[in-house]
Amino acid sequence: MKQEKNSVNLLHKNYLHSLTIQKRWVRFYQIVIFLLFFSSWEISSQQRWIDPLLFSSPSKIWKLFLEKIQDGSLMSNLGVTLTETIFGFLLGTLLGTILAAVLWWSPLLSKIVDPYLVILNAMPKVALGPILIVSLGPGYPSIIAMGAIISVIITTIVVYTSFKEVDPNYLKVLQTFGATRLQCFKEAILPASFPTIISTLKVNVGLSWVGVIVGEFLVSSRGLGYFIIYGFQVFNFTLVFLSLLVIAVVATIMYQLVELLEKKLIKE
Amino acid sequence: MSFLAIKDIHHTYFTKASATTALSEISLQIEEGEFVSFLGPSGCGKTTLLSIIAGLIKPTQGTILLEKKPITGLKNQIGYMLQQDYLFPWKTIEENILLGLKLSKQLNEKTKNAALDLLNQMGLSGIETQLPKQLSGGMRQRAALVRTLATEPKLLMLDEPFSALDYQTKLKLEDLVSNTLDSFGKTAILVTHDIGEAIAMSDRVVLFSPSPGRIHRIFDMPDELRSLTPFHARNHEAFSGIFQTIWKELDSLETGKK
Structure with missing residues (x-):
């Protein structure tokens, strides 16, 4: 034994x-x-197998990295981009969820706007960039709007679908207690869709980086997107690669943080 | 005038392809404190009728009166229990059982304590802060019963509440529900496809015939069965006789259909 x-x-x-x-x-x-x-x-x-002017090299990028840290320009520009991205994806997720709630509230409205949602979803949102900059001015607001607009429609569609898929028997329970539609939304629809909303947050982090970087390309005054476009224009590709690597690292960290948040909020 | 009056209910479901009459000419009187079972083959509109009585569906024709008042607009007079417990998985047991009180703004110290007392009486003490997934199926269905009773409904609807449970749990729960309803003097309607359950629990069994759903026959249970708990009623000598009668009727309905 x-x-x-x-x-x-x-x-x-x-x-x-x-x-x-x-x-x-x-x-x-x-x-x-x-x-x-x-x-x-x-x-x-x-060894000059590749053109060092175009493809730079890790040692040069590292040198530039230390330089940019010392003069503080990397941190300040990273800060700008990061702020825009965070606001962009939070705003996109929030607006998308609110829109989804409106659609859930009125089934008729959701039927009416359905084809428009399909069109808006299919449209490349970054193409709206010039119009946003003209209407909101070349600064934070238009870049944050870019970060948000890129994710808002897909969030609306995904979250609305999850609202509709909540087991109708939960609503039946609430209705037998005489619950209003608002109470049904608060007690069943929204909490049941919470996991979906958090997972769209994860997708939106990635999308918002796209929107914000393109926005900074267009506005060209601050941020890592500006670094990239500036480096491109003066043929300083070391700067371009430095920005790319920093974006890769920071975006990954952000994604991991949202994943951590997901684990904390959904204790299953 | 009886406690619950079901008057000439017709109900038709409309879809693009067809109009299906689910219920036709349903009239029934139920007295206060009575336990009535709706029995019938699937597709005879039992659950539809229950939803209509609860005011969840508006019938195409007919009226439902509870204590002489039309059912529409009456809030929290009717408790409804579903096939599964449908406890909200993200709420604790306490939040779940107080849900009805919260929604109807009746939640105060007194009603809260009454609900927690009821939870204790159901043998579910010390689990208030747990989540539904931590409980067994029988415990969850008991918690769902507490949630339904917490708002003190006058009429209780039981829509096959024991069908998802294993046999032993089901027998125990039948006794518990029956005793609880007796002690509160509640009127109840049970929808079931289990003949034994209908006989053991009810004062009257209403047999429905399908397509469209009609009342086929009403069986009054003898006094000696009524006074027993469901578990003991199943073992009573009168039980099998009634079982056979209802079985034959139900069988004739199904063969008659073919």
């Missing part, structure tokens, strides 16, 4: 050990890819 238990323990230990080993290998290859990518980039740039 005791021996049997020991052998089970041993098997379990072996199993855990194999899991750890696999995890280590995965991590190892991830690091290898990372190092291989940057070192081959560095070497091929130094």
Whole structure:
């Protein structure tokens, strides 16, 4: 009996050990890819296999990174872009959810506007950029609007669908208690759709980066989008790559934060 | 004048393809404190009738009077229990059972304590802060019963509330519901397709025939069964006789259809 238990323990230990080993290998290859990518980039740039003027090199980017940190311009521009993105995706998600609530409230309205939603969803929203800048002025408001507008319609469609899919029996329970439509929304529809709203938040983080960067291309006065367009115009591609890498890192962190928020809010 | 009067109800469902008459010429009187079961093959409009009595669906024709007043506009006079508990998964048990009181703005210290007392009586003490998913199916259905009773409805509708439970839990819950309703003197209507359950729990069994749903026959349960709890009623010698009678009627309805 005791021996049997020991052998089970041993098997379990072996199993855990194999899991750890696999995890280590995965991590190892991830690091290898990372190092291989940057070192081959560095070497091929130094050996002039690729044009260093166009493709820069990791060492140059690192040097520029330290320089831009020291003169404070990287942080201030990153701050601008980050603020715009956060406001953009929060605003987009909020407006989309409110629109979805309006559509849920009035089934007739939702039938009427259905084709318009399809058109708006199919339209490339960044094409609205010039009009936004003309109407809201070349500054924060129009760039935040870009960040929001890009995600608002798809949020509306996704959240509205989830509102409609809430089990009608929950509404039946509420109706037998004489609940009004507002009470039904507050007690059943909205909380039941909470997981969907959080997951659109995750998608919208990515979308808002697109909107904000394009907005900064167009306005061209501040932010990482401005860095990219400026670097392009003066042929300083080190600056372009630096901005790209910073965006990649920050966008990933933001995505992870929203994922963390999701785990905290939905305790399942 | 009886407690609940169902007067000449007709109901037709309209879809693009067809108009289906679900109920036709339904008239029934139910007295206060009575327990009535609606029994019938599927598609005979039992649940539709229950929804109409609860005021959730407006019938194409006919009226429902509860204590001589039309049912529309009466709030919280009627409690409704569904096949599954439909406790809100994101609310704690306490929030769930106080939901009806909260929605009808009757929530105060007194009604809250009454609801929590009821929870204790159902053998569900100490779970107020738990979420529904932490409870077993039987416990959840008991919590749903507390939620329904918390607003003190005059009439209770039970729409196959035991059908999703295992047999043992179902028998226990039948006794619990029956005793609780007796002690509060509540009037109740049970929709079921289980003949035994209908006989064991009710004072009267209303048998429906399908397409369109009509009242086929009404069986009065003998006094010796009425006075027993459902579990003991199932073991009484009169039980199987009534079971056979209703079984034959139900069978004839189904073969008659073919």
